[in-house]
Amino acid sequence: MPTRGQTIDEAIKLxxxxxxxxxxxxxxxxxLGIYQVLLWYESVxxxxxTSLPHIIxxxxxxxxxxxxxxxxxxxxxxxxxxxxTRAKAVEDHIANHLGISADxxxxxxxxxxxxxxxxxxxxxxxxxxAFPGLVKHILETFGNPAIKYQLEVDARTIFPGIxxxxxxxxxxxxxxxxxxGLPRTIISAKWSxxxxxxxxxxxxxxxxxxxxLRLRLPVDYYxxxxxxxxxxxxxMLTDSCLNGLVHVHKENVINVxxxxxxxxxxxxxxxxxxxxxxx
Numbered sequence: 359m360p361t362r363g364q365t366i367d368e369a370i371k372l373x374x375x376x377x378x379x380x381x382x383x384x385x386x387x388x389x390l391g392i393y394q395v396l397l398w399y400e401s402v403x404x405x406x407x408t409s410l411p412h413i414i415x416x417x418x419x420x421x422x423x424x425x426x427x428x429x430x431x432x433x434x435x436x437x438x439x440x441x442x443t444r445a446k447a448v449e450d451h452i453a454n455h456l457g458i459s460a461d462x463x464x465x466x467x468x469x470x471x472x473x474x475x476x477x478x479x480x481x482x483x484x485x486x487x488a489f490p491g492l493v494k495h496i497l498e499t500f501g502n503p504a505i506k507y508q509l510e511v512d513a514r515t516i517f518p519g520i521x522x523x524x525x526x527x528x529x530x531x532x533x534x535x536x537x538x539g540l541p542r543t544i545i546s547a548k549w550s551x552x553x554x555x556x557x558x559x560x561x562x563x564x565x566x567x568x569x570x571l572r573l574r575l576p577v578d579y580y581x582x583x584x585x586x587x588x589x590x591x592x593x594m595l596t597d598s599c600l601n602g603l604v605h606v607h608k609e610n611v612i613n614v615x616x617x618x619x620x621x622x623x624x625x626x627x628x629x630x631x632x633x634x635x636x637x
Contacts, residue, residue, distance in 0.1 A: 360475050362510075365484050366491030368476075369395050372469045373492055377456050385500040385631050389607035390455055392492055392584075396485060396549065398468040402442070409464060410445035411452075413586045413610075419445055444586070444615040451614045490532045490547035493582050496627065497535070501634035505542070508534045516541055517569035529562070535637060541570065542637045543578045543601075550585045556593050563599040578637075580604055580630065588617050595623055604630045 360368065376394040378387050399409040400416045410419050418441040446460075452467075453460040470476055470488055494507045513520060513529040520529065533545035544566055546559055563579045570577040578601040581594055591611070595603045605611055608626035612618040625633075 359479065360484075362487050364475070365470075365487045366495075366509075368473060369470050369488035369492055370495050372473070373495070376469070377466060379455060379457065383499075385496070385628055387455070388496050388500070389627060390452070392489075392496075392606055393452060394467050395470050395492065396468070396488060397584075398471065398481070399464045405439070405442055407442060407446070410442060411448050411463070411467070413445050413448055413584075413615075414441050415587075447614045448610055451610060485549050489549045489584075490545075493545065493547045493627075494533050497533075497631060497634055500631045502637060504537065505634050505637050506536045506539075508536070513566070517566065517573065520565060520569045531566075535634070537637050541575055541577050543580065545580050545582055547582045548585070549583065551581075551583055551587075551590050551594070553587075553590060556590055559594060560597045560599070563597065567599065578602075580625075582606070582627070582630065586611060586615065588620055591624065592620050595621060602630070602633075 372395045373391040374383065376383075376391040378384070378390060380387070383391060398412050400412045400419050401409050402420050403409075404420055412419070418439065449463050450460050453463050456463070456466070458466070470484060471479065471481060476484055490509055494509055497505070498507060509532070511531040511534040513531050516531070516534065531544050532547045534541060535543040535545065546562075548555075548559075551559065559581055566579060567577060579599065580602045581600060582604040583591075583594075584606040585591055591603065591605075594600060602625045603623075604625045604627060606627055608624050611621055611624065
């Protein structure tokens with residue numbers, strides 16, 4: 359099994375070699391590289407689809423056998439669920455930006471787990487390692503060059519004596535941004551956020567900020583995610599502790615999936631890059 363470092367190195371190599379509209383990476387197109395490395399498809403085999411991009415829990419992309427049978431018995435075509443419509447729209451959006459047909463998108467994504475060293479591995483661990491690694495790499499490449507970043511930092515080394523209720527005795531910061539050697543920003547990088555784990559994020563933010571203030575080191579706290587579920591996103595977006603909720607590609611949620619009303623206050627990855635110049 360590849361090590362943490364090998365996983366991040368492979369993800370960065372694939373990200374660098376991915377397809378981009380102008381032939382090279384830019385901060386505006388970094389999301390396309392992330393998707394080519396980490397996004398995957400779910401087999402759905404319903405409503406005319408065989409597979410769709412995994413933008414939401416798999417069960418929401420599929421129609422149950424009961425509903426399919428019920429529709430067939432009434433001689434009606436199977437209704438397309440809203441999340442199938444949204445996933446198809448995301449596929450079309452990616453295809454348009456890459457200049458390829460929609461049916462080719464599935465062949466250019468999920469590159470990390472399709473790499474020889476990762477074939478057959480469970481997705482959770484490589485995804486959880488590679489995503490923060492790519493976010494760090496993007497901030498280092500396009501953000502403020504004076505800011506330094508560290509991955510998987512033992513929070514106790516920064517904030518001695520802190521405790522996280524209901525969490526591991528070794529709380530870890532996904533990405534720590536340092537300005538002149540001092541903690542400046544904490545970034546929680548989660549590809550998706552399970553409904554039962556949102557509390558982890560909303561609970562740890564005030565704990566970290568309170569600990570930082572005791573050390574006279576006020577820090578910002580951001581969440582970077584590719585989550586699409588509007589309820590989960592809204593819960594984080596409305597948390598007053600967070601300095602910002604950042605989506606890998608905000609346009610996918612706001613315009614492509616047409617959820618702009620509730621979630622327009624989110625930031626895009628490009629916005630986070632710009633913010634580093636104020637850290």
